[in-house]
Amino acid sequence: MTTRIFVPLDSAAVACGADEIADTLIREIARRGLDAVVVRNGSRGMAWLEPLVEVETIDGRVGYGPVEPDEAAALLDAGLLTGGRHSKRIGLVDEHPFLKNQTRLTFARCGITDPLSLDEYRAHGGLEGLARAIELGAEKTVAEVLESGLRGRGGAGFPTGIKWKTVADFSADRKYIVANADEGDSGTFADRMIMEGDPFCLLEGMAIAGLGTGATKGFVYLRSEYPVAIRVLGEAVEILRREKVLGPSVLGSGRAFDVEVRVGAGAYVCGEETALLDSLEGKRGQVRFKPPLPAHKGLFGKPTVINNVVTLASVPVILAKGGAFYKDFGMGRSRGTMPLQIAGNVKHGGLYEAAFGLTLGEIVDGIGGSTETGRPVRAVQVGGPLGAYFPRSLFDTPFDYEAFAAKDGLIGHAGIVVFDDSVDMMKQARFAFEFCAVESCGKCTPCRIGAVRGRETVEKVMRGERVAENLALVEDLCNTMKLGSLCALGGFTPYPVMSALTHFPEDFHGTPIREAAE
Amino acid sequence: MTVFKAFDAEDAAGIIAELKQLEGPLLPILNAFQARYGFVGEEAVRLVSAALNLSRAEVYGVVSFYHDYHQAPRGRxxxxxxxxxxxxxxxxxxxxxxxxxxxxxxxxxxxxxxxxxxxxxxxxxxxxxxxxxxxxxxxxxxxxxxxxxxxxxxxxxx
CATH class of the missing domain: 3.40.30.10 (Glutaredoxin)
Known part of the structure; x- marks a missing residue:
């Protein structure tokens, strides 16, 4: 039997030479006359092991990583096809503790299957959710999502079922499903990974949303910084159209639904749902006033479900296994699983899907294995550039929407960025303002002007100018931005700033900044 | 290696004709211009605004808003x-x-x-x-x- 070798096509693997490795293996397999084939899979999510090359053996899939491009031929010499010994061999991949302890519901197939093989997708449970949605009909489909307790994974945490029901109940000649794939938060890559590693899953979720709400057209708004995802998702759409999963009669149901992939143009604020809609319409990506809600008056003025990629990609499993199954995971009002993205200065970074409820300490020290530099963890930013910096003293906070809000933070899209003790928190506070200034859409004054003044004021503190007075000004400004901004960009920029000030006041001393440790 | 094509009104009109039917065609057209010519200049703005029945100010507003668009050619x-x-x-x-x-x-x-x-x-x-x-x-x-x-x-x- 032909042996299958897996070399990820995921960006994180490609950026470390996976394409070269695949090319070398294909060339060497031909040259040596071996009975083997190279499959380009998604990533398993163990970023520190990428490129992770796997081979299918009778005992299971054996992994090697991180493989350097010039090691590919040597892997074959070492007997790669039978899982032979090599210094990069990590053993059976499924037995790896990082994977073994996860609860993979949304990312169940990611890294395992060929992302562009519909046969494999079906063999691993794909399209079961869509088939069940067709069987249930629109009303019961939405009820299932409501029952699951699924909340928006983009950061706002709004109950998905309520959003869907609002659109379903609103009659219109045309409705839309929009997947927000403008994953601009630093420290996050779950959307990218699922679009590269299991794109059918997102598209299936969108089709279910379409059938449930009566929408016939879907858009994926994908950021231009994700070239691999753009290619893979585009090919996936073509395949589903060809196989009549998408199109005039979804899976032979007689109901129409089609998807178009649209690429953004580099504007962080377009991750905000109403700015995204304006951008899709061909306008500047400026935030809209609400109401009207997108569910009533969204894309081109029509009722629109706009959900994050992970939210939509979680829907197929909910439909396939039932809302009650999904709801069984998690804690409090945070039901189901969350793909944690452990990033920054961390030993074992990557994607870790788990039920809500792990503490920040368990995630950073336990799963992440602390810093890569070996220095102590000093701060952890959770939830992207608009998320708060958490000190070690808050490491007992459980990963849950409400628990993080209670500590003046947010889980956002579940990006977790680890910093060691060389971090200068005043510099991070300055960066938060700077980022907001660069990315502000300019519509509301607190954000547009507040961000610039905030940066200037922190710079005054850095220079030692009237430190106490200027810090009080920063705090006052943060209050104005928090309460007066139109969207989360201006409204949440105070989170990183104020958390840095509150938890790390020793860094805001106004003398020349601490030397970064080498 | 990226080799940008010199801006050519006829070529640009072809891109517009191809993408004009899309719902909300402006960004796809501007993305195509940026990728092909390396910038979205004044002439391109004039062409698009005429074709989509938008004012030049509206199109310029979009071009100047997004980080990916550049109004003049840059490095290769x-x-x-x-x-x-x-x-x-x-x-x-x-x-x-x-x-x-x-x-x-x-x-x-x-x-x-x-x-x-x-x-x-x-x-x-x-x-x-x-x-x-x-x-x-x-x-x-x-x-x-x-x-x-x-x-x-x-x-x-x-």
């Missing part, structure tokens, strides 16, 4: 270095400094020979393997060190 290659938090935590400031030094320009500038434009990017989604960078529209590199970044610059300068 664009090197984007991630400056966001996850890469910062992994030492991207040192990488950024090394790149600036090796190119002899600061962020936002183009080398005098027109070969490379250096830009900041806020997140390539490679946050557990930073510092990372993107060359032109698709080549990704991660786990950069100042030394590896210098080697990369040398390669792009060729």
């Amino acid at each position: 290659h664009v090197l984007k270095v991630c400056r966001a938090e996850a890469c910062q935590a992994r030492g991207s400031d040192a990488v950024a400094e090394a790149v600036e030094k090796a190119l002899g320009v600061t962020f936002g500038e183009t080398t005098p020979d027109g070969q490379v434009t250096l830009e900041a990017v806020y997140c390539l989604g490679l946050c557990a393997s930073g510092p990372s960078a993107m060359i032109d529209h698709g080549r990704l590199v991660a786990r950069l060190t100042p030394a590896r970044a210098e080697a990369l610059v040398e390669e792009v300068m060729l």
